[in-house]
Amino acid sequence: MRGIYIHIPFCARRCSYCSFVSGMPHDKMRLYVDALKREIDDRLVCGDDISTIYLGGGTPSVLYRGAISDILSAVRSKARVRADAEITVECNPDSVTDDFVAEILSADVNRVSVGLQTDNDELLKRICRPHDRAGFLRAWELLAPIKNKSIDLMLGLPAQTKEDLLSSLSLATLSDAPHISLYALKVEEGTPLYESGFAVDDDFEADLYDMAYEYLISHGYERYEVSNFCKNDMYSRHNSSYWDLTEYYGFGISAHSLLGGKRIANDDNIDKYILGNCDRFVEDSDAASEYIMLALRTAKGIDLDRLRGYGVDLLAEKNRKITEYIRQGFLINEKGFLRLNDHAFYIMNDIICDLM
Ligand SMILES: C[S@@+](CC[C@H](N)C(=O)[O-])C[C@H]1O[C@@H](n2cnc3c(N)ncnc32)[C@H](O)[C@@H]1O
Ligand code: SF4
Known part of the structure; x- marks a missing residue:
């Protein structure tokens, strides 16, 4: 049993705090998707038993229509995707449209993770997100046919107050999201936020986290990992398999794989990737240290x-x-x-x- 992570490095625009491999020029999208399908065909073992697939990024919802179906068809034509496989797509509210929802439903996507981050329109503008609170509500309504949904929220954003975070938590719980990820802002070197000189106040972040924890627990969520909360056991099977050291393929630039006791990292050069010359860095995985580090983040331990x-x-x-x-x-x-x-x-x- 293995998982698959597929990296989509395109976004509508780049957020001020983001250091992920994202924001690649959209004119490379079609060539990138073709290269992804080739990598899947080359590296995926024929008939392999796949229990989870995760399209992340970047922003998979900005892909042209047909891309997600094509990528998933490439997986299915090679591997044996279980009938009950969890198939997640990350999306940003501004690129969730009728067409997008119709496409993912027809491709048997059964889980979405929506990046709200905060429901304060001023804060959203400040971190360069292209959506607003109303846009999130529109997207959430369009996504109603998919029951297994997650909302990403951030804490520690510049000028974010306790009241701001409570309002975002309240929106997420009132939206009846069965899963909420809550990430503490990291200010990464090289991002516009880092260049602006903004620094995280660790004590305030810890207070925000404690407050959010109490709020979510009192609203019926359980914390199953330090940044992940769910109701009714609707935890992310894909992410849980990382913490459990289940093997997985990583396809696309900057994607990582854990296969045969080795950690394999794809290089992040999109032009080389499109030409089929992706460099891969391979090292032995240190199962004991990785397990301690990952498992201690979970409630199970x-x-x-x-x-x-x-x-x-x-x-x-x-x-x-x-x-x-x-x-x-x-x-x-x-x-x-x-x-x-x-x-x-x-x-x-x-x-x-x-x-x-
Ligand atoms: C890589 S993003 C992809 C999802 C989608 N593009 C979005 O931004 O909504 C996954 C999540 O990581 C979190 N994230 C990104 N950069 C972060 C940072 N510097 N510190 C903390 N969390 C971050 C955000 O909550 C984001 O939703
Ligand atoms: S939309 Fe997501 S992946 Fe894209 S720049 Fe913003 S945080 Fe990064």
Whole structure:
């Protein structure tokens, strides 16, 4: 059983904080999609058992009509996509149209992730998003036939107040989104936001996160990963498979794969990719460290037996540190799993570093 990630590096415009490989010129779109189909045909193992597919970006909803169906057909003509496979497409409100929804429905897409970020129109303008609150509501209505939907929100945006975040959370919960991703803003070097000199206030971000956590829990959501909340077990199967070290293919520029115990990274040069000359960087995956790092971000935590299978007896090797974190109430060791206590997520990175 494997997953597939497909990277779409095009956007309507570039957001001020974004450091993803995105915003490529639209005149390269058709050639890029052709190259994607060739990569899928070359690298996907015939008859491979596929349980999740994720088209992310960038903004897959800005693709020309027919592109998403063609890409998914290329996958299906090679692999065995399970009848109950989770197939997600990321979209931005401004590019969700009738045609887009009709196309993804006919291509059997059964999950969408919508980038709202904030419902404050002033803030949206400030971070260069092309949609507004009303545009999100229009898109959400058009997407009604798809039940499995997620909303992306951000916290720590420039000038964002607690009230702004509460208003966005309220819109997301009133929209009855079964899944909400909540990302703390990272100011990445090279972005216009970084160049503007804006710096994140870590303490304020931690307060915003705590407030959002309490809000979502009190509205019936569970936190199953530090940035991911869902209702009625509607967690993202694709993202959960990353945290579980399930193997996956990554197609497209800058996409990563985990296959046969190797991490494979595609280069991000679109011109070389279109010509079929994508450079790939391969390294052995370090299953034990990756598992500790990823599993501790989840509510379930680290399966200590499974980690022993990767050659690490964590309780024995880090006994002193783990005992201390348990004594302080930050870690819980229960039923064979080591996990963070609910209120320890804000020091998660320190704990992970200590356990590596
Ligand atoms: C790569 S984007 C693609 C989705 C879509 N293009 C969009 O922006 O809505 C996935 C999500 O990552 C989050 N994100 C992007 N840049 C970020 C940053 N610098 N810090 C925190 N979250 C970020 C946003 O919430 C975004 O929805
Ligand atoms: S729309 Fe998404 S991927 Fe595109 S620039 Fe904005 S954050 Fe990045």
